[in-house]
Every structure is written in C-alpha cells, then in structure tokens.
Amino acid sequence: MDTPPIERARLKALMAESVHALPPTTDLVPGALVEGRRRRRRVRLLTAVVSLSIATAVAGTAVAVPRFMRGDTGQTAAAQPSSAPRPWLTQLTELTPPTATYPLVERPLPNTSGNAALIGAGTPLFAVYQQRMADILHRLLPPGNSIEVVDGMPEFIVHLDNVRYGVSVNAATGEPPSANHSPWHMCPTGDNAELAAGTGVTCTESRLPNGDYATINHQKWSPAQSMLTFGQTMIIVGDAYLAPNLSTPLPLTDAQRFAIIMDPELIQVADYFARNRSGRAAS
Amino acid sequence: MGPSMAAEEPRGEASDFETYARARQQQLYRTAFLLCGNADRAQDLTQTTLAKLFQYWRKASRATNIDAYAKTVLTRTFLAEQRSSRRERELHTPITPPVGPDRPDLRVTLVEALAALSPKARAMVVLRYWEDQPIEAVAASMNCRPGTVKSTCTRALRQLRELLGEDADLYATEG
Numbered sequence: 001m002d003t004p005p006i007e008r009a010r011l012k013a014l015m016a017e018s019v020h021a022l023p024p025t026t027d028l029v030p031g032a033l034v035e036g037r038r039r040r041r042r043v044r045l046l047t048a049v050v051s052l053s054i055a056t057a058v059a060g061t062a063v064a065v066p067r068f069m070r071g072d073t074g075q076t077a078a079a080q081p082s083s084a085p086r087p088w089l090t091q092l093t094e095l096t097p098p099t100a101t102y103p104l105v106e107r108p109l110p111n112t113s114g115n116a117a118l119i120g121a122g123t124p125l126f127a128v129y130q131q132r133m134a135d136i137l138h139r140l141l142p143p144g145n146s147i148e149v150v151d152g153m154p155e156f157i158v159h160l161d162n163v164r165y166g167v168s169v170n171a172a173t174g175e176p177p178s179a180n181h182s183p184w185h186m187c188p189t190g191d192n193a194e195l196a197a198g199t200g201v202t203c204t205e206s207r208l209p210n211g212d213y214a215t216i217n218h219q220k221w222s223p224a225q226s227m228l229t230f231g232q233t234m235i236i237v238g239d240a241y242l243a244p245n246l247s248t249p250l251p252l253t254d255a256q257r258f259a260i261i262m263d264p265e266l267i268q269v270a271d272y273f274a275r276n277r278s279g280r281a282a283s
Numbered sequence: 284m285g286p287s288m289a290a291e292e293p294r295g296e297a298s299d300f301e302t303y304a305r306a307r308q309q310q311l312y313r314t315a316f317l318l319c320g321n322a323d324r325a326q327d328l329t330q331t332t333l334a335k336l337f338q339y340w341r342k343a344s345r346a347t348n349i350d351a352y353a354k355t356v357l358t359r360t361f362l363a364e365q366r367s368s369r370r371e372r373e374l375h376t377p378i379t380p381p382v383g384p385d386r387p388d389l390r391v392t393l394v395e396a397l398a399a400l401s402p403k404a405r406a407m408v409v410l411r412y413w414e415d416q417p418i419e420a421v422a423a424s425m426n427c428r429p430g431t432v433k434s435t436c437t438r439a440l441r442q443l444r445e446l447l448g449e450d451a452d453l454y455a456t457e458g
Contacts, residue, residue: 007440008412011408011412011440011443012412012413012415014393015317015393015409015412015413017393018316018317018392018393018394019313019316019317022312022313022316022322022325023322024309025308025309025312025325025326025329026326027305027308028304028308028312028326028329028330028333029301029304029305029308029333031330031334032304032330032333032334032336032337033297033300033301033334033337034334035330035331035334035337036300036333036334036335036336036337036338036340037337038334039334039335039338040338043338
C-alpha cells in the first residue's frame with residue numbers, strides 16, 4: 001500500500017519549507033577534493049600493505065610448513081645439533097637402578113595416545129628407566145615432593161604442597177618427532193616465529209654447555225613442554241594432564257624447567273633408554 | 284595538491300568532478316539536512332559524500348544516474364555515521380523528544396519529527412518523498428527489499444502524522 005498522492009505532496013511541500021530557510025552552504029568542493037585525494041592515498045596504502053602482508057604470509061607459510069613437517073627450525077646447517085653427542089656429556093653404557101623405589105600407580109585416565117607402544121613399555125629396561133627417572137625428578141623438583149610412577153607410561157604423578165601434578169618425560173631417537181611433540185629444538189625465528197605466535201605458542205630458550213639449545217614452549221591450550229636434543233635423541237619434559245582433577249601445571253619458573261631438562265643425569269638416562277629400548281611401536 | 288598526485292589523476296578528472304559537485308552541492312546539502320536535522324552536520328555530511336564521490340569518480344561518472352549514485356553515497360554515509368559511535372547518534376538526535384499535537388503551543392517542526400524516526404526510516408522517507416525515488420531505487424540504496432521500504436515508510440508516515448497532527452496547519456513549521 002503506497003501513500004495517497006495528496007499526502008505525499010503535502011509532505012514534500014513541508015520538506016521544501018524546512019530546507020527553504022536553510023542558508024546556502026559554503027563551497028564544499030575544495031575540501032571534498034582534498035579529502036577525496038586523502039582517501040585515495042589511504043586506500044592505495046592500505047591495499048599495498050594488505051597485499052604485502054598476504055604475500056609475506058603465503059611465502060612464509062610455504063617455507064615454514066615444510067620445515068615444520070621435517071622438524072627443521074630454519075637455522076643454518078652449522079647451528080644444527082650434531083649427529084653424535086658432543087664431549088660435554090658422555091653417553092651411558094648401562095642404566096643403574098635407582099637409590100629408592102617409587103610406587104607404581106594406575107594412570108588416572110586411560111591413555112589413548114599410543115605412547116606405551118612407542119616407548120617400549122613392559123620391558124625390564126622400562127621398569128628400571130621409570131624408577132631412575134622418578135629418582136631424578138624427585139631430586140630436581142622442589143623440596144617436599146613425592147613421586148609416583150604411572151604404570152606402563154612415561155608419566156609421573158608428583159605430590160607437592162598437597163597438590164597432585166602430572167609430569168611426562170619422553171625420549172625418542174633416530175626417528176622424526178612424534179606429532180604430539182613440538183619439533184623445535186630451538187625457538188623459531190623469523191617467519192616461523194610469526195607462525196608460532198599465531199598459534200599461541202611462546203618459546204624461550206637456553207644454551208647447553210656444548211652450545212646446543214634447550215627450549216620451553218608455553219602453549220595456549222596445552223601443557224608447557226621443555227625439550228632439547230642430545231645427539232640424535234630428542235628429550236621432552238612436560239606437564240601431563242592425566243585427568244581433569246590432575247591438570248594443574250607444575251608451579252615452576254622457566255629457570256626451574258631449564259634446570260630439569262638440562263640436568264646431565266636426566267639427559268643421559270633418557271638418551272640411554274631411547275637408544276636401547278626395544279619393542280617400539282609396531283609400525 | 285602535489286605534482287605527483289596530479290600525475291596520478293587522469294587529465295580533466297578533477298575539473299569534471301568540480302563542475303558536477305558545484306552544480307549539486309546545494310541539493311545534496313538540503314537532503315543531508317533533512318537526514319540529520321542539523322545545518323553544520325549537513326555540511327560535513329555533504330563534504331564527506333563529495334569526497335567519496337571524488338575518491339571513486341571514475342566509477343561514479345560512468346553511472347547511469349550520477350545523482351542517484353550520489354544520493355546513495357549520502358544515505359549510506361549518514362547511516363554509517365549514525366552507527367559509528369554513540370556521540371554521532373547524540374549529535375543527530377534531539378535530546379528532548381518531540382512534543383505531540385496535544386500541545387498546540389509547542390508544535391513540532393517537520394525536522395524535529397523526522398528526528399524522532401529511526402535513522403533508516405528517516406532515510407527512506409527522505410529518499411522516497413523528498414527525492415521522489417521509486418520504491419525499488421530506495422530499496423537498492425538501503426540494501427533491503429522493496430517490501431521493507433513500503434512497510435517502513437507506512438509506519439514512518441503514521442508516526443509523522445501523530446507527531447505533526449492531522450490538521451494541515453500543524454504541518455507548517457513553527458513560527
């Protein structure tokens with residue numbers, strides 16, 4: 001239904017009357033020309049910036065993604081860890097039992113990651129390794145802690161100040177890092193850093209006595225992980241979320257986390273187990 | 284204007300625009316006044332509209348109806364400014380509500396009554412009844428369906444009648 005013509009005419013007359021008393025405007029054209037040119041420049045600049053950003057992102061992704069897939073960090077060959085341990089730390093030839101025995105407990109929630117198969121759980125070596133690692137963690141974690149070993153998993157429950165925490169220690173050698181693990185053995189730089197920042201990862205790094213790197217990755221939605229490579233062995237120590245009521249991150253500073261991951265005994269034990277384990281994943 | 288910028292503009296573009304803008308700025312200014320109800324804001328709105336027209340003059344000058352194109356730019360600029368901030372809304376909206384026809388000593392003007400409408404309804408009424416644009420053209424300018432224009436204009440006219448009164452005399456501006 002449209003408006004009757006008489007009402008439209010009346011309304012238009014009223015509008016005309018309203019604008020009739022309006023004083024003439026000053027010449028707006030010069031100002032419009034200046035403003036129009038400024039808008040053109042701004043659009044050109046914005047277009048250039050956006051185009052450059054897209055080109056950079058595409059090029060960066062093209063370089064970074066294959067590196068991520070390979071576990072590379074974009075460093076030069078000289079900065080890569082050597083294939084054999086450097087002299088600052090020797091490889092163990094045997095794994096001695098721990099000084100104490102730590103209780104074995106069931107995992108609070110069933111594991112679905114397949115880690116047990118990967119690390120060769122169930123072997124005699126694994127049992128010794130777990131106890132040795134528990135011993136090392138007991139020494140490195142804040143005083144007053146007590147440690148339980150999770151049966152069949154490279155995980156530990158830490159009791160500290162009446163709170164339970166989950167810790168995992170993983171070691172792998174001679175194979176690409178698991179998809180569950182950060183492939184970085186040093187903090188990403190350049191395009192990789194931007195890519196990492198975009199996924200909510202912050203990374204800090206420290207140097208080992210031989211010049212290699214240890215890193216700590218704080219991820220937005222997953223536990224903190226510290227890691228390093230020792231020869232061909234990648235060692236990862238992280239907070240383990242074993243159950244909903246066991247998901248509090250360990251109250252550790254980065255310095256404390258570095259002290260743990262860079263501990264010579266922890267490195268040697270993890271490396272020994274990674275090199276000597278049997279019963280790796282069926283694949 | 285710097286020489287480098289002059290070189291980026293096709294020859295005669297600025298003078299073509301100036302010719303058009305000088306011929307139409309008063310008309311745009313009046314429409315802007317009906318939209319926003321304030322002479323100073325109307326000048327700003329008109330200048331911004333002209334600046335946008337010049338920004339895309341190559342496209343605008345090829346339009347079948349440059350005037351309709353300019354009115355669309357004006358309307359959308361007005362609505363964008365209304366949305367942009369609360370401050371803008373306060374500038375375009377009267378602080379006190381219009382007084383109805385039950386107080387003949389305080390008759391409201393058409394501009395005040397228009398200000399009582401929502402910005403979209405105001406824009407539709409101005410384009411439809413001041414610019415005499417067909418419903419389809421108003422709908423295209425406002426990015427809505429023709430049915431929405433019809434129903435909104437009907438409601439807006441009813442509201443204007445209530446504010447201004449049925450008597451023709453009440454349509455007259457105050458004073």
